[in-house]
Amino acid sequence: MLKNAPKFYEVAKRIVEITEDCILVAHNSSFDYRILKTEFKRLGFPFKRKTLCTVELSQQLIPDMESYSLGKLTRALGIPMSDRHRANGDAMATVKLFKMLLNKDLDKVIVKDAIKIEKKSNIATNLKDIIEQLPSDTGVYYIHNVNGEIIYIGKSNNIRKRIIQHFTGTNSKSKKIQRLVSTVTYEKTGSELAALLKESAEIKANKPIFNRALRRTVFTHALYSSTDKNGYVTLFIDKSNREENPITTFSNRASAKHFMFKAAEDYNLCQKLTDLYDTKISCFKYEVKECLGACINEEPIESYNERVHVLIEKFSYANKDMLVIDKGRTIEEKSVFLIENGIFKGMGFFDLNHQINNRAILKSLITPMENNRDTQHIIQSYMRRNKRLKIVDLK
Incomplete structure (x- = not known):
């Protein structure tokens, strides 16, 4: 469709002419306006216009809609639409939607108030220059002072966006960073897991002044197992400062409980033997015929324990030799994480x-990396959250 379309510089003059003294109306206008400003900036031309957003207007004038996406909104309002996701079709649908909104805005107060005049940036010039050099990629970033010392290390799925947040933040730490920053360096990782592991290792190695309060304990609770007097393997959540090795760890008790409830359902485990239902008799699930009776010694020990061991095997990599494969920094690349005998190698x-x-x-x-409780938690937590990771067992 774009094969024979004109280049932006060929139509730029015409865009300036047709938008002069006009208000740009668009569905999610900040996106369209940002694209226009970026293209004009490449041509060295400062493009400034007032804008109106039909998403924001719709939310104010037509509240309680199920969705405010253009397609679903026009369909719900009975606005005919053709050529969906094509410039002409979307533009015509937006025109019809805007006319409807103008009719609904009887006092014209909301439309007047909704016209946005571009705010002057409150980011200092030197900080803007730093932002310009940063990518919108996943990775680890390092904020340096004038002496080159690292004062803060972070990770983000969008380095540029995260640094903008630092540079526009109004809390005490953000203001201190804004005052001291001289430059920002970064390392792309592609994989969020790689960024998390690298961030943790780099903070430990460099001890930046603004990271000292960061996650002194990355995880607070863990999942443990034991065997009761009848021979059933029980599972329970406890604080992670116990001496024995946990099956997996969690950032807080709430996430641990959420995991345990889901695991009990997925593996058909007894709520009493997973510490989810405090009782001396049968658990609640047994009463509604969803527990096979391990809580009152009805289910054979071997069959119940087999399901528990399947869960433990899935969420613990103790004694395992395996690779975790994730996204790389380019399309042609993958990241790989090596675990040997349950120990993270790098x-x-x-x-x-x-x-x-x-x-x-x-x-x-x-590249060798230290194996510690933090890295174990990071890897296990990431594996729980990302079901589509490729796991390769090494023979």
Whole structure:
């Protein structure tokens, strides 16, 4: 469709002419306006217009709609729409929607108030220059002072966006960073897991002044197992400062409980034996015929314990040799995380044509990293949240 379309610079003059002294109306106008401003900026032209957003107007004038996306909103309001997701079709639908909104705004107060005049940026010039050099990629970033010392380390799925938040923040830490920052360096990781692990390791190694209060304890609670007097394997949540090794760890008690309720349902486990239902007799699920009776010794011990061990095997990598494969920094690349005998060895990147099941090749790709409770928590938590990760068992 764009093969024979004109380049932006060829139509820029015409856009300036047709929008002169006009208000731009768009569905999610901040997005369209930002694109226009960016393109004009590349041409060295300052493009400024007032804007009206039909998303915001619709939310005010037509509250309680199920969705405010253009397609669903026009369909709900009976506005005919053709060529969905094409410039002409979307523009015509927005015109019809805007006319309806103008009719609903009897006092014209909301429309007047909704016209946005671009605010002057409150970001200092030196901070803008730093932002201009940053990518919108996943990775770890390092904020340096004038002496080159690292004063803060963070990770983000969008480095540029996160730094803008630092530079526009009004809390005490943000203001101190804004005053002291001289430059920002970064390292792309592609994978959020790689960024989390690298951030944790770099904070421990560099101890930046503004990271000292950051996650002194990354996780507070953990999942443990034991065997009761009848031989059933029980599961329970407790604080993570116990001496024995946990199955997996959690950032707080609430997330641990949420996991346990779901796990009990997914693996058909007894609520009494998973510490979710305090009783000396049968659990609630037994009463509604959803528990097979382990709570009152009715279910065979072997069959119940087998399901518990499947859960433990899935969420613990103790004694396992495996690779975790995730996104890389480019389309042709993947990130890889090596775990040997339940110990995290390190991470690296490989091209898709690499034979990573060859141990010698694999070890040459891996950068060694420290194995500690924080890295275990980060990896286990990430694996729980990302069901589509590729896990390769090493023979």
